[in-house]
Amino acid sequence: MREAIKFTFIALLILGVIVFTGIFPIWGFSIMGIAVFALGIYDLTQTKHTILRNFPVIGHMRYLLELIGPELHQYFVESDTDGKPIDRNHRSYIYQRAKLEKETHPFGTELNVEAENFKWMEHSIYPAKILDAPPLITVGGPTCTQPYSASLLNISAMSFGAISKNAVLALNKGAKAGNFFHDTGEGGISEYHRQGGDLVYEVGTGYFGCRTEDGNFSAEKFKETAAYPEVKMIEIKISQGAKPGHGGVLPAAKNDEEIAEIRGIEPHIDVISPPGHSAFSDAKGLLRFVQQMRELSNGKPIGFKLCIGKEEEFIEICEKMVETGIKPDFITVDGAEGGTGAAPIDFTNYVGMPWEKALIFVVDQLNGYGLKKNIKVLTATKIITAFDIFKALCLGADVCNSARGMMIALGCIQSLKCDTNKCPTGVTTNNPSLMRGLVVEDKWERVKNYHYRTLHDFLELFAAAGCTSCDQLHRKFIHKKIGDEIFSYEQLYPTVSDSAYVIKNSGK
Structure with missing residues (x-):
């Protein structure tokens, strides 16, 4: 109409x-x-x-x-700093780095440095020498036989179907050229993912790519998919920040025959994944599933991704890790501000713990139970700039992922049509007439450029802080304004010492 x-x-x-x-x-x-x-x-x-x-x-x-209201608002009403969910300044940051344009900003900050919750980082008057290349982070605990060296910045989970085949092709080619990984999202692995870029195979509650006819987990199909040489790590998706407690959503308009075949489902129907896994229903079951996947994949790193809801449930997982000795190789922490192609509005707005608190909570629990030394923490939620990476690492993350940043590098203009199959830039649509606008051979280079330039910016911040090793990053480097006072994150959230909770509990 x-x-x-x-x-x-x-x-x-x-x-x-x-x-x-x-x-x-x-x-x-x-x-x-x-x-x-x-x-x-x-x-x-x-x-x-x-x-x-x-x-x-x-x-x-x-x-x-x-x-045309959204377009009028975006181009004529909103300022450079108040666009949602990604403001114009941050979109410009990505475009400029993706296109190898200028990296400077004139006339000073446009941010209100006296605003409540304003955040900033410490620098040193004795800056370190800028590193020649960003450090790589080894993911893989004691029982992992195929550890993986991950970049500090990677492509976060986006399924084929939620994004177009051209977008998948460009992302994977960019990942290959830039030596960073590409998370497949829960939609399975398509031929477009297999362009030579490293993959993190995400297994969601729908078990796409490793699914029986009745929708349960198929060990046989998983073993076959996990054996792909491009698959470097496997991630069990428990929940997603944009819709925690709700399964993934692929509208019928985007579920064509090709996507349905890859997922093992009927085409042209709304695809709503179950809210929870059928393969496990408690902490011990989750850890047994981790162990099973590790065995089936011949020792590749296995982790799980979640948005924190009930704190006691994550605490129980940590307790069961100590009790059973079964540990994932990594945990990906998503926040309630996370992005999505389609989600119920109430889940997007009101469910799940915000990213900053969630990351700190997970890191504290892993430290307290003596687990952090064997488990790497990955994180994703509005990771856009070098400062975002620096802050995340100071709060305890080891590796950062970005979805919306990579989408904007592909040419996304935040038109907010992801769930309609009418994305004007061809990123989140399988409509051929719109998808043709996304030229893979041009856009993969922009993905690579954005990754490279952003990590270059990070290395400059890293050196400005006087650091030469990621081990030196600490919560004391980041400060927040609260009322009329300024506190470091170490003051607000004191670092939990290794095994502090285990020692405390054993002393009771």
């Missing part, structure tokens, strides 16, 4: 130009008059829209303005 209104107005506008410029004025005026009269009759007789029944023809102006 809305598209019809939009095209009707475009047609009337063209006819209006014909009339008022004197080009074929007689028949142009006649056609326009007939079109307006027909539209008016339709409006008066239709029963679905009150505005149109009461205000035929001119009532369409409301719907036209509503259609």
